[in-house]
């Protein structure tokens with residue numbers, strides 16, 4: 446692959462901006478190895494934390510695919526790219542010591558391949574999170590992500606997941622972690638909040654090296670056949686529709702924080718063209734999670750090829766396009782005045 450794909454997230458040079466996102470596909474050694482073999486710039490390991498309740502949550506998971514009209518469709522690698530993934534997920538159930546030993550070994554393997562395995566934590570107790578992050582860096586992991594308000598937190602058992610969704614809360618948590626974590630510290634932010642860019646600013650001000658966003662959305666989907674909710678609960682939803690929302694927050698965060706602070710895009714990327722879209726919106730790296738769960742790690746290799754051929758056809762590099770579309774955003778009032786444009790939507794037969 447050409448070096449037109451190269452990107453970086455702060456001090457970490459990425460061979461390409463495609464990242465295998467944290468999820469069930471990165472919960473095992475073989476899953477992480479397969480993602481590395483697909484050639485990604487980095488792999489986000491499945492998240493863990495200290496809570497037993499969070500670990501047992503994995504026994505209550507369920508997953509389904511819906512088409513764009515909310516009809517269930519078979520779980521298959523032949524599912525359309527716009528299938529929506531509706532699910533309850535849980536956390537890595539493995540004992541932390543053995544998981545950490547695997548991650549450290551896998552990150553060394555990743556290093557041989559010019560890639561990274563990123564340690565991933567979901568916040569519960571801040572002190573325990575800091576201790577686990579310290580253990581990760583002592584084990585040799587070269588970067589750590591902490592998700593501060595996992596989408597399932599509101600529905601999960603009490604004491605499993607903390608939900609930090611306000612700027613002061615983010616400043617406090619990130620400040621506490623930063624005092625203990627020397628390696629790059631990336632903070633994953635929720636989408637279900639008033640203004641993601643304010644949370645990103647708080648994370649940066651408290652010492653985060655990058656922010657990833659946005660996490661998925663809680664939803665409820667009634668089943669017309671059974672007249673009950675699909676999966677029996679509120680659960681997390683994502684689909685191709687999530688991409689423009691993630692792009693909006695990437696662009697607005699870039700505007701607030703400037704072009705140099707690294708942003709990592711997640712939520713809605715299904716192929717290499719979506720990766721390019723998130724780069725154009727301001728991402729320095731882009732995670733793909735649902736696409737890998739549904740279609741397998743092959744989507745990662747294909748995405749890298751698609752991104753490369755897109756960049757070649759445009760005569761640009763990945764670095765060149767980061768934030769390019771975001772920086773071309775204008776205000777409503779900057780758009781030319783077109784009086785009467787709205788009139789085309791009025792029924793001519795309507796009488797006032």
Ligand SMILES: Cc1cc2nc3c(=O)[nH]c(=O)nc-3n(C[C@H](O)[C@H](O)[C@H](O)COP(=O)(O)O)c2cc1C
Pocket residue numbers: 466467468469491492493530532533534535536537565567592633659660661683684687711712713714732733734735736738
């Ligand atoms: C089944 C499933 C499990 C997930 N587990 C985690 C997790 O453990 N930690 C985390 O930070 N994000 C987790 N996520 C969120 C993804 O990493 C990602 O941010 C989200 O799915 C949006 O990206 P996508 O559209 O590429 O799937 C999970 C998502 C799914 C669908």
